[in-house]
């Protein structure tokens with residue numbers, strides 16, 4: 001927790017436990033879920049579950065504040081995403097000719113695995129649960145070993161909503177045991193993962209070496225924020241700060257590279273540093289309504305982020321503000337802004353996942369696009385300009401799965417979200433996510449062709 005003290009410990013699922021969950025999920029899929037249940041009925045149950053999430057919102061947010069360090073009054077949209085998915089009834093397309101009829105069925109895979117991280121535990125769980133259940137799959141959900149609490153609580157709420165036993169199975173545990181057992185299980189037909197690129201590779205490899213399960217991956221990022229000199233400076237400052245410091249930088253679309261056109265660079269930097277100072281001065285408990293900046297999730301993550309800060313210093317970047325731990329007890333790091341960086345430095349190439357960014361001067365659109373795209377990742381990108389043609393041109397040229405114009409980290413539940421390059425495979429959210437949880441079957445019927 002925020003103070004670095006242990007809250008509790010929970011039982012971890014062994015490979016045998018995962019197997020039991022898979023057997024329960026298989027039985028449920030064949031008897032009380034999947035194509036045995038009309039989409040509308042599944043939707044009603046999901047909606048009932050969403051109502052319960054809403055009813056218990058304070059309790060769930062308190063658990064996330066305690067477990068993750070997220071501000072208690074932060075209300076993410078796990079409820080809305082479940083409602084949105086629950087409303088979508090499974091569609092089929094039909095085609096006929098006079099002699100032959102053919103149609104497609106979009107069928108659930110059966111048992112899917114959802115492996116999710118610790119940065120937004122409930123929200124990430126909802127991104128996997130919603131489309132998996134709406135399309136008729138049963139699911140084995142593995143939360144991060146660091147954030148088991150809300151997942152355990154929602155297991156009760158699934159029962160209260162009336163889901164048949166075995167449809168939702170929560171298996172807590174470590175990646176190397178529980179996660180690996182899911183990735184390797186021969187009866188799991190699809191795994192949806194959010195987390196590090198390193199673990200994404202392992203899951204893909206496990207699939208290749210076992211049953212070739214379908215794998216969708218939402219991985220790391222190194223998002224750029226590009227600010228042209230015609231941008232609305234006051235708005236842009238706040239958006240750019242939110243783009244990196246939200247959730248203490250623990251977001252896959254954290255925009256840790258901020259490119260500012262040269263004529264506004266000095267003014268931007270001065271005000272941006274002031275914003276970072278405001279966060280530093282309002283660092284504290286996630287339960288304090290005045291808190292604007294909290295802790296990193298764990299000692300491991302704290303050390304990882306401090307390691308990046310130290311590497312930036314060693315490679316010759318200049319610390320404009322922050323660059324050290326906050327005096328407060330726990331894993332608090334001061335919002336950190338680097339200047340004088342080189343695009344090949346580790347802080348400009350690697351995912352930091354902490355409140356650390358670099359502010360870099362650029363001259364031309366062409367120059368900034370080249371540097372912005374020169375990373376292994378391609379998850380998100382932000383562009384600030386009042387010139388509509390330039391906004392569209394730059395949005396199209398950026399190698400990223402989501403581009404935000406005059407905003408940052410502004411996801412929508414009905415818009416696809418996922419990565420180019422090493423940021424992932426497949427998409428979460430929207431109809432695209434629903435498509436990722438079904439496989440299509442073509443049924444051909446001869447209604448008059450004679451041999």
Ligand SMILES: NC(=O)C1=CN([C@@H]2O[C@H](COP(=O)(O)OP(=O)(O)OC[C@H]3O[C@@H](n4cnc5c(N)ncnc54)[C@H](O)[C@@H]3O)[C@@H](O)[C@H]2O)C=CC1
Nearest residue numbers: 116117143144174175179180195196199219220252351353
């Ligand atoms: N894209 C994103 O939203 C996230 C990215 N990350 C990145 O990853 C870095 C490391 O964080 P970690 O917590 O170590 O990420 P991770 O990728 O190891 O953990 C994410 C999930 O994967 C599971 N997992 C770990 N090893 C596994 C395996 N062999 N098979 C199956 N599942 C496995 C974990 O138990 C957890 O549930 C962060 O610093 C950040 O850069 C971390 C969390 C979320």
Ligand code: BAL
Nearest residue numbers: 119194250251252253
């Ligand atoms: N992993 C998707 C949400 C986020 O990290 O911003």
